[in-house]
Amino acid sequence: MAEKPDALWRSGVGEFIKTQRELANLSLRQLAEIAKISNPYLSQVERGLYKPSADVLKSIAGALKISAETMYAQAGLLDEIAPPPGGAEGPGVEQAVRLDSRLSVEQKETLIRVYRGFVERA
Amino acid sequence: MAEKPDALWRSGVGEFIKTQRELANLSLRQLAEIAKISNPYLSQVERGLYKPSADVLKSIAGALKISAETMYAQAGLLDEIAPPPGGAEGPGVEQAVRLDSRLSVEQKETLIRVYRGFVERA
DNA sequence: AGCATCTGCTTGGTACACTTAGCACATGAG
DNA sequence: CTCATGTGCTAAGTGTACCAAGCAGATGCT
Incomplete structure (x- = not known):
């Protein structure tokens, strides 16, 4: 029995994925197929309903031709590198x-x- | 990612964690407490019964004072992006x-x- | 002999990552 | 208009990552 997680834990990684996907001119289904995940799940991930596992993140990163490290950083899974204050x-x-x-x-x-x-x- | 039902496949991370834990002279329960996971789960992870999520890996890495990147590399989650064919x-x-x-x-x-x-x- | 207190491991259960099937709305071709 | 195909989203279910409680063997202390 899957209960809905009631917390919209805004992770930011979903937004990031969506932006990158649109930048690559890929549809949700296309990216899902390349990343070998289901398209509804990708939809839910982009909207922040679910927090994907590292395996999935890596797979999506590969499909988007982004480094896995960048992906993990966006997901807050990596020891954060402080952004330069100036710009x-x-x-x-x-x-x-x-x-x-x-x-x-x-x-x-x-x-x-x-x-x-x-x-x-x- | 709903994956393979049962397997002893992923021995790499568990062994690595166990080695590092023993190197740090920490008991299973001690490391589990520092990493804020349950000790039975850590036991199963070390023996390769479960594949821990990135969150847990990061937490364990922090508890062992290892960089998260090293941890992910050991978990096989940090694959390099395929280099462009031209150069x-x-x-x-x-x-x-x-x-x-x-x-x-x-x-x-x-x-x-x-x-x-x-x-x-x- | 006890009983503490370590050690790691097993059991039973819950939450959630993830899937397959299908809905509702567009747009374009015949 | 009708049918096909594209888009994203919802619903319902499966598997597993993970936890709380407790077991069994060491060691040690009185």
Whole structure:
């Protein structure tokens, strides 16, 4: 007998998954199939009704081509890395661009210019 | 994930936990109390009867003063993301973009589209 | 001899992670 | 309009992660 968990324990990871899924232009069923979980369950996870296990998180992360560590961090399962108080977060877009050996120098400059245009205008 | 009914398959984590526990000179009950789980459950986990959730793993890792990442690695939950077929990179531009909370969804899509336009030109 | 108090293990039960089947509403093709 | 197929969501059930209570063998103390 499955009782509904009455606590909408807002974990934030559901929101994160949904955002990433939409960014990848995947439907709920598509992602569910790739991640090998049922689509209703994924729906409930995205809406914060259930807190998925690490196995599922890893599987979803793989399907979204996100590192498992990032996923666990979003799920609050990893020892938290304090976000830099001043601004940028995560790996850092500019640094990632500079480290990408497949980009030419001009391409890097273009990307960084566009990125800064987006960011430096609050 | 409703998984296999019965199996002695997952011996890795349990053994690891037991080793670390004995290395720290902790009894089963002591570790269980610090990790805030029941001692019978810890016993079963160590013997590979149950596969603990990430929450429990993190808690045990904390009690043993081991990093959660090490724990997850031992549990086989921290698999590396498959490297891109063309050539692997460092941090990953796309992931960095996705994780930047200062960007809107449209901005992320734009940046990723431009980035892919640069890169996917084999 | 007791009885304490360790040790780890078994039993019985509850909560929840997760599934299969199916609903209700869109959109598009014939 | 009707049918098909897409979207996400609900309902009902199964399996298991996990806990409280208690068992059985050591060791030690009086």
